[in-house]
């Protein structure tokens with residue numbers, strides 16, 4: 001099978017007052033069509049930079065980013081993004097917020113069809129009846145749900161999520177994990193999820209990638225078999241505990257708290 | 265009491281109390297007219313000069329509004345340039361601050377001399393010069409503090425800068441813009457009056473004030489002050505009304 005997202009030998013540095021700041025160095029990533037890749041790594045290692053590269057918002061200094069067999073050279077309308085901050089537009093209703101990408105992308109649904117599509121997605125995430133509300137009238141979890149709908153409304157090939165659940169409380173977060181699985185069953189997409197929650201990474205990802213500290217390189221990849229429907233109970237099995245132990249250890253290495261030799 | 269009625273009655277009542285206190289103050293102290301006219305002295309002035317008040321009031325009004333419109337257009341343009349480009353912001357900011365710091369009372373006679381006779385032009389110019397600064401600053405701050413995620417949401421879909429401006433940056437800046445416009449409308453009004461008072465053979469309420477001064481018609485001077493205050497209130501509330509229409513979403517409904 002060919003990979004939908006393919007990142008090869010990416011290096012990138014930001015120009016700063018104190019000279020170039022290397023952020024990514026030797027990043028490799030490959031996500032198959034329909035796959036869901038969770039990326040974890042120390043704070044400030046370059047995870048958001050990685051999402052901006054995939055979205056085509058910037059180009060790496062070196063290396064290649066491929067999407068669906070095409071080299072990424074700029075933004076493309078086949079990408080949907082959601083961030084920790086839901087960034088809903090306060091002057092629009094929830095429905096109109098979700099419809100926003102359709103106004104931008106070429107051949108986006110228009111008129112009644114666009115509304116229908118947005119309503120359908122909102123009902124999938126349990127926001128039926130909130131279409132005409134303003135974002136400020138919704139709770140944080142609901143806003144994040146709406147933001148997910150907006151990211152999916154134009155049926156993007158790739159869904160990029162940058163710590164979308166990071167600011168939510170633990171219960172709301174677990175609710176949204178379930179919602180993600182439900183969405184994935186009904187709306188096919190290939191996803192990259194940045195997270196700092198290891199439980200989230202093993203619950204949602206079929207591949208967990210650990211990045212090293214800055215400048216980030218791919219330090220460790222864990223594949224997770226996702227044949228059975230997801231269930232929160234999974235997180236309390238010995239298998240999950242073993243995975244978490246491995247990942248936690250890898251993070252410690254990435255943070256430089258444990259030397260690599262000892263780990264291997 | 266019903267909300268809307270209350271919104272009208274309470275301020276009207278406050279104004280009435282103010283007028284009564286004013287009247288009482290003058291009466292109790294037994295001040296002569298040239299020290300402080302009382303509201304009851306103003307009435308005859310309005311009755312006698314009502315036509316002048318209408319004509320001059322209109323003069324002041326339209327020149328203020330034109331000056332303010334210019335300030336809005338130029339202010340938004342400068343604000344956009346500074347909001348989108350860091351370099352331009354660094355370059356223009358000190359210039360603007362310096363320009364704004366110059367007391368306009370000193371600019372008025374210079375402008376009056378520079379364009380002698382062009383009274384309308386001069387007045388509009390001063391109204392504009394005094395009022396564009398808050399608009400430029402608010403728009404530039406509104407645009408430059410736009411969280412990058414807002415931009416990225418649209419940019420990742422291939423939206424152009426213009427689309428981002430119209431769909432996100434502009435509407436998001438509107439609350440700040442109207443906040444500044446409320447300051448600017450009062451400033452423009454002050455600018456207009458400064459020019460009207462200082463220019464010889466001026467027009468507008470400022471000129472009427474000046475003629476009251478030369479004729480020692482003190483009640484007329486006070487009457488002009490009150491007329492100016494009323495006009496100022498009207499202009500201000502027009503801006504508030506526009507704000508409700510275009511940026512009403514920014515107002516959180518108490519729940």
Ligand SMILES: Nc1ncnc2c1ncn2[C@@H]1O[C@H](COP(=O)(O)OP(=O)(O)OP(=O)(O)O)[C@@H](O)[C@H]1O
Nearest residue numbers: 014015016021023042043044045046047048049050
């Ligand atoms: N535009 C920029 N210019 C200069 N430096 C930047 C820029 N964007 C990010 N950086 C720096 O690059 C590093 C990586 O940033 P990035 O946002 O990709 O990290 P991250 O892993 O997403 O961090 P976090 O865990 O906080 O989300 C950080 O040290 C950050 O300060």
Ligand SMILES: [Mg+2]
Nearest residue numbers: 047048049162
């Ligand atoms: Mg980040």
